[in-house]
Amino acid sequence: MSDASVSTPVSALAAPETRDLSAGDFDVIARIAYAHAGIVLHPGKRVLVSSRLAKLMRVHSCDDMHAFVSLVANDARVRRSAIEALTTNHTKFFRENHHFQHVTQTFRPIMMDAVRARRRVRLWSAGSSTGEEVYSLTMTLLGSAPAESRAILAGDVALLATDINAQVITVGNRAQYAADGLAEIPPALASAWTERDADGFRVREEARSLVRFRQLNLLDEWPISGTFDAIFCRNTMIYFDAATTERLQCRLAEKLCS
Template sequence: MITTPPELTQAQFRKLADIIHADSGIVINEAKRSLLVARINRRLRILDLQDFGAYCQKLDGADGAQERRHLLSAITTNVTAFFREPHHFDALSSEILKPLMADARAGKRVRFWSAACSSGEEPYSLAFTVLEALPEAARHDVLILASDVDPQMVRRAEEGLYAEDAVRVLGPERSQRFMVRRDDAYAVRDDVKAMLRFVELNLHAQWPFTGKFDVIFCRNVTIYFDGEARRRLWQRFAGQLNEGGTLFIGHSERVDGPAAELFELVGTTQYRRNAVPVQTTAS
């Protein structure tokens, strides 16, 4: 028997789009309506719900907060690869890490943040680059925070298990040094994982830390935000970076708004935090 797929009314579309925007800053416009329908249809099947009206009621129900997390997971796009946009890692290796690794050897705290880590390729690429610069980094106060709004992605990243096709870009030397073969896949070595902490984190919400970072990666994320959310995030990153710290963003992004005076463009989508004080804004 052929079943007719449920229809999304305009009121339901607006309700769902408003929830997504309120929770994440992500803008869902009419051009993305079919994407929204396809992604939420999967939730309808999982939850055994008949239509979008029932799904909207669930979002308003007792377990609505938990389902809103699943909604964000369903709607977010996860496109990543090891050493994606390699010029950023080249800059890290050739310009940025030498003084930071000297700080680490001197007993100072060094912190990195992959702010939208997806399935983990970005923070692990960061870890590999750090270990190439300082093989004993794990014995120093060096830590990489890897966060994502999608709890499923955070679990996958923490597992650190990748198909052979995904690992091929690393080449044989890095693969042998940082990965171990596990059946038909590759797993990140435990001593590499020890340098990372994985957390579920919504960039649009409160951040559960106060310490500052030396390097932040947040690439190809703000392209999904509206202008206000994007400019607010740049401002918050500025407040979370040490003076002289580095922010890497996506190839089609640029720092704009009030935060622009807090950063200096020093490379291709590579910004250095300058000495201008940050005016704190509500998150």
């Protein structure tokens, strides 16, 4: 039997995997996430971070993870996109409902006194994600009694909702949610402040009119004038370390009405 050379097609020579996030590149991303957003990424998150960055690589037409990490480090626009991709946006209507019960029992009576006295009332949902928290708060304040609701809507009551992620701000402004979210809302409030649509339901315009969404990184300077009667920042600080949490708590306290 004669010898025969065996050639391998070029296409079969697989290039080394370039979409995996190396330990060194993970450390770079972790430092960036902490420095710019206060997000703490432990080594156990490496696979998750790699998956999220891989999706973003396609958006930026990049096929090499190391090169993309370098781009994140050196391009402010890409860095913002990466940080947005790494944020956690898990939320739902009336999450940890006892907080909203506290608002109903303690804060709302004080607010109604202010409304009757024609005083301003301001609230802030800091880390609002896709809007479920701030709309839960809005519905809680409005209640289901028509006379009180009308007084609130006619008064000087406003809620600010901020998040670092521009994409979730867009969702919050749209205020359209999947149908299964209705089950999370107390029936009387759902009936008063939501309406069905083809894709699920939407928060009614009257309730939406009290809310203003803005993109804001809580670690940056806050271009926010005035103070607030209440600030919700309940499920945002769990992603920060103790030092960042303490600094943020002090800054938030300075924005509360005395």
